[in-house]
Each structure stands twice: as C-alpha cells, then as structure tokens.
Amino acid sequence: MRRTDRSRPSRRTVLLAAAAVLAVPAVAVPAAVGAAEPSPSAAAAGLPSGNTAYRTLADYEADLAELVADHPDLVKPITLPYPTTSGRTVRGVEISTNVDADDGKPVFVDVGMHHGNEFPSGELTMEFAIDLVERAAAGDPYVTGLLGRARVVVVPVVNVDGFVRARRQTDTNTDMNRNYGMGWLPITTGGAAPWSEPETRNMEWLLSTRQAVVFNTQHTCIQVVLYPPLQLEAGPAQDVDRLHALASEVASIYGPGYDALPSAEDYETTGEAIDWAYYATRGLALTTETCPDAGVERTYQTQVLDVYDEHREAMLTMLETAADPAQYAVIAGKGPKGAVLRITKAFDMYTSPYLQPDGSTRPSSFTSTLTSDLDVDSRNGKFEWAVNPSYRPIPAYQEDGIHGFQTGFYEEPWILTCERPDGTVLQTVPVNVDLGERVTVDLEECRREFHQARP
Ligand SMILES: [Zn+2]
Structure with missing residues (x-):
C-alpha cells in the first residue's frame, strides 16, 4: 500500500549530489559524502526511534530529554515561555554541530501538532529530530555538513493540551492555527482575541527570536504543501516564486498525489501560523499536510511508518534551503570579543476588519517585535550572522482594511546594537540588507568603547 516505491533511486542521492556542488564558502563538503547513502536494508528497518506505536506526552518528553542527555554537543533543550492554558510546558530542542556556540547560523524551525x-504530525517531527542527531552522532558526513551550516529547532507538540485530550483545539476550545494575529477574524474557534492563546504566543516568541529562514508546520490529513497567503483577496506573496519552488519540491518528494498551493487555493482561512510568519519575518513558511492515498486506511503504519522516508527527505530539503546563502541575508563585521550584538525591529500589523465593541467595523492592530542576539565569542571578534532580509513584504491587512496584491516591501532596517554583557549599548547601527546580500557593519566605536575602563 505504499504510495511510492522504496526501491526507486533514493532522492537522497540527488540531495547528496546537490550538496557536493553547492559552492558554500568556508565550509568544505566532506569528500566522502557519498558514503552517507543509507543502505536499502537500513531504510526498511523502520523509524529512527524503532517505535511501532504512537507516543504519549511522557514519551515525547523522555525522547527530547534523552536526545539532550546523550548528545549535549549536538542538542540543547528549549522550554517555550508560556505554559499552556492547563499549565503544561511546551518543549523542544535545538540541533546543530557545536550547538552551544553562538555562531549566527541560519535556522530551520520545524513544529508539529x-x-x-x-498525531502523525508530532511523530514525524520527533522522528526527524532523532534521525538528524543519530546520523550526526554516527559521523554521517552529509548530515554533519548540513548541521555545520545551519541550526534546526524542533518542537514536536506545540498544542500540548489538545494532544493530551486528542482534540484539535486548545483547552479554551481555540484552534491555535486560527489565532495568529495577522488577518485574524473572530470566528468561533479563533480565540477571544488575536494571540489570546499561550500556545500561539509561544510560536510568536520562537519565530520572533530566531532568524528562521524556513519554518515548517506539520499537519494531517491532506496531500498538500501550502504557502501564504490564506485568502485569495490578499493576492500572491511577494516571494511567491521562492515559496512555490520549495513547496513543490517538497510535495514531489512525498509523492505524485501531493500538490503545492497557496493556502487560499486549498480553502480560505485567517489567522494561521504561516501567514504571520512569512509577512512578519520573511522566512519561507510552509504548512505540510501528509495523508495516505484515498481509500487507504489511516493507521500508524500508513500515516507514520510508510511516509517517514519521504518525510526525512522533505525535511532535509527544507534544511538545505535554510542553509542556502541565496535564501537569507548576512550581517558581518568585527566586534569586541565578549560583546553582545542584537538586531531588533518592531512594527504594527493588523487583523481583518471585524465588528468592534464600539460598533464600528475595522481591524485591530498589534505590534510584532523581532529581536535576536549574538555573542561575539571568536578570538578576533569577527562574526557572520545569517538573518532574514530587513526588507519586509507589505501585507494585505492594513490599518484601514484589506488591500490585496501588494508587490512592495517596507524599507525597514534592522537596528543593530553592540552592547556590553550587562546591556549597556555602546553603538547603534541601522542595517538594510536584502535577500542573498552580505553587509559588513563598522563597529569600531563599539570596540573602542568596550575596551575603555568603565567609570
Ligand atoms: Zn491541522
């Protein structure tokens, strides 16, 4: 009942070949990269965890903790800042070579549930985390090379209360994927207000503090890979070509039945993760839905085991994309060793127009604040920081209503501050940097101030 024949030449071979020709300065692709090809017997052996049934919440927590405990050089834990409505903790991991280093690598954020x-959306997400770590720990040169160029953040269960109750919504009966602020509407399951749910605010925090080049949110059960926008009236995203290219590559990996579409063409909604994520951060944001072919029974076998090999290749493609310098921007320079660099921008975004308590129909506004920091810890103070472009796509949702088919970008520089570890700002530099660009900032003033004796 497989959708795809596993005896076909692995797509991984193609990925490996692509990795070998990618001209990535300063990162050598290991010569023995072809050795990373898994044997067919390994692929047929099942999931990276060896599991044969769905996890409980305790299983997820144990697996995340074990990854950290067994591979502290590759994995560090993340606790999201807001407990769920029922007081549960949302956890994830960060995966990279030398994971504790503040090295400015580009980021791939991958979340489930x-x-x-x-349930399969959590399983596939967790299995991919285990897979990456085990391959890197075993010395797989392809995965090690990728994790040397990029950082992966995995949160397998973002709606923990819903998972525990096997229910779509959160414990306030909100569909968290209708609760993101941009374009939000007060539909029945949209929540009391935009961002009313702690689970949604966790995601806002995660994506506002990481420079996620690619963001994937995993779902079931359709065969489709979706990208912004959520509404036809919004018109195509400014980065529709890049979004469609990645979505269609991923869809083709899952199988011939999978489509790559703007989310609006699947069905129209508002307040979903990918719309806010793309229009706020300009990261490539995808909703990946997996499902067995029509007529195939939905079981653990058909929804997890049978799809995992394709899922791994799909996620490796997203990781490759996150690691591709054409898909992000770079801020480079030389700071004083020991300083903290911070980039920030804050801007208002808007819901859809809706009936307000005062009787008027208009949008509500909310402020999105993006902020990331980087410790200058190389001996000579040099840094390379992969960031999202400072030019932000103009969204359809505006202060006075919906204005679709925008083609422009806000010129909205990152505000870079060079600080002492105690937060004292020594220099502030606005930085305009576009996709694929590398901008060098002059931090001489910060270097001079940093080394002066303090009063
Ligand atoms: Zn879903």
Whole structure:
C-alpha cells in the first residue's frame, strides 16, 4: 500500500549530489559524502526511534530529554515561555554541530501538532529530530555538513493540551492555527482575541527570536504543501516564486498525489501560523499536510511508518534551503570579543476588519517585535550572522482594511546594537540588507568603547 516505491533511486542521492556542488564558502563538503547513502536494508528497518506505536506526552518528553542527555554537543533543550492554558510546558530542542556556540547560523524551525488530534504530525517531527542527531552522532558526513551550516529547532507538540485530550483545539476550545494575529477574524474557534492563546504566543516568541529562514508546520490529513497567503483577496506573496519552488519540491518528494498551493487555493482561512510568519519575518513558511492515498486506511503504519522516508527527505530539503546563502541575508563585521550584538525591529500589523465593541467595523492592530542576539565569542571578534532580509513584504491587512496584491516591501532596517554583557549599548547601527546580500557593519566605536575602563 505504499504510495511510492522504496526501491526507486533514493532522492537522497540527488540531495547528496546537490550538496557536493553547492559552492558554500568556508565550509568544505566532506569528500566522502557519498558514503552517507543509507543502505536499502537500513531504510526498511523502520523509524529512527524503532517505535511501532504512537507516543504519549511522557514519551515525547523522555525522547527530547534523552536526545539532550546523550548528545549535549549536538542538542540543547528549549522550554517555550508560556505554559499552556492547563499549565503544561511546551518543549523542544535545538540541533546543530557545536550547538552551544553562538555562531549566527541560519535556522530551520520545524513544529508539529498545532492540531492536537493530528498525531502523525508530532511523530514525524520527533522522528526527524532523532534521525538528524543519530546520523550526526554516527559521523554521517552529509548530515554533519548540513548541521555545520545551519541550526534546526524542533518542537514536536506545540498544542500540548489538545494532544493530551486528542482534540484539535486548545483547552479554551481555540484552534491555535486560527489565532495568529495577522488577518485574524473572530470566528468561533479563533480565540477571544488575536494571540489570546499561550500556545500561539509561544510560536510568536520562537519565530520572533530566531532568524528562521524556513519554518515548517506539520499537519494531517491532506496531500498538500501550502504557502501564504490564506485568502485569495490578499493576492500572491511577494516571494511567491521562492515559496512555490520549495513547496513543490517538497510535495514531489512525498509523492505524485501531493500538490503545492497557496493556502487560499486549498480553502480560505485567517489567522494561521504561516501567514504571520512569512509577512512578519520573511522566512519561507510552509504548512505540510501528509495523508495516505484515498481509500487507504489511516493507521500508524500508513500515516507514520510508510511516509517517514519521504518525510526525512522533505525535511532535509527544507534544511538545505535554510542553509542556502541565496535564501537569507548576512550581517558581518568585527566586534569586541565578549560583546553582545542584537538586531531588533518592531512594527504594527493588523487583523481583518471585524465588528468592534464600539460598533464600528475595522481591524485591530498589534505590534510584532523581532529581536535576536549574538555573542561575539571568536578570538578576533569577527562574526557572520545569517538573518532574514530587513526588507519586509507589505501585507494585505492594513490599518484601514484589506488591500490585496501588494508587490512592495517596507524599507525597514534592522537596528543593530553592540552592547556590553550587562546591556549597556555602546553603538547603534541601522542595517538594510536584502535577500542573498552580505553587509559588513563598522563597529569600531563599539570596540573602542568596550575596551575603555568603565567609570
Ligand atoms: Zn491541522
């Protein structure tokens, strides 16, 4: 009942070949990269964890903790800042070579289970984390090379309360994938207000503090890879070509039945993760839905085991994309060793127009603040920081209503501050940097001030 024949030449071979020709300065692709090809017997052996049934929440927590405990050089834990409505903790991991280093690598954020009853979305996400770590720990040169160029953040269960109750919504009966602020509407399951749910604010925090080049949210059960926008009236995203290219590559990996579409063409909604994520951060944001072919029974076998090999290749493609310098921007320079660099921008975004308590129909506004920091810890103070472009796509949702088919970008520089570890700002530099660009900032003033004796 497989959708795809596993005896076909592995797509991984193609990925490996692509990795070998990618001209990435300063990172050598290991010569023995072809050795990373898994044997067919390994692929047929099952999941990276060896599991044969769905996890409980305790299983997820144990697996995340074990990854950290067994591979502290590759994995560090993340605790999201807001406990769920029922007081549960949302956890994830960060995966990279030398994971504790503040090295400015580009980031791939991968999350499961916005919808608490879509169990395969958590399983696939968790299995990919285990897979990456085990391959890197075993010395797989392809995965090690990728994790040397990029950082992966995995949160397998973002809606923990919903998962525990095997229910789509959170414990306030909100569909967290209708609760993101941009374009939000007060539909029945949209929540009391935009960002009303702690689970949604966790995701806002995660994506506002990481420079996620690619963001994937995993779902079931359709065969489709979706990208912004959520509404036809919005018109195509400014980066539609890049979004479609990645979505269609991923869709083709899952199988011939999978489509790559703007989310609006699947069905129209508002307040989903990918819309806010793309229009706020300009990261490539995808909703990946997996499902067995029509007529195939939905079981652990068909929804997890049978799809995992394709899922791994799909996620490796997203990771490759996150690691591709054409997909992000770079801020480079030489700071004083020991200083903290911070980039920040804050801007208002808007919901859809809706009936307000005062009787008027208009959008509500909210402020999105993006802020990331980087410790200058190389001996000579040099840094290379992979960031999202400072030019932000103009969204359809505006202060006075919906204005679709925008083609422009806000010229909105990153505000870079060079600080002492105690937060004292020594220099502030606005930085405009576009996709694929590398901008060098002059931090001489910060270097001079940093080394002066303090009063
Ligand atoms: Zn879903």
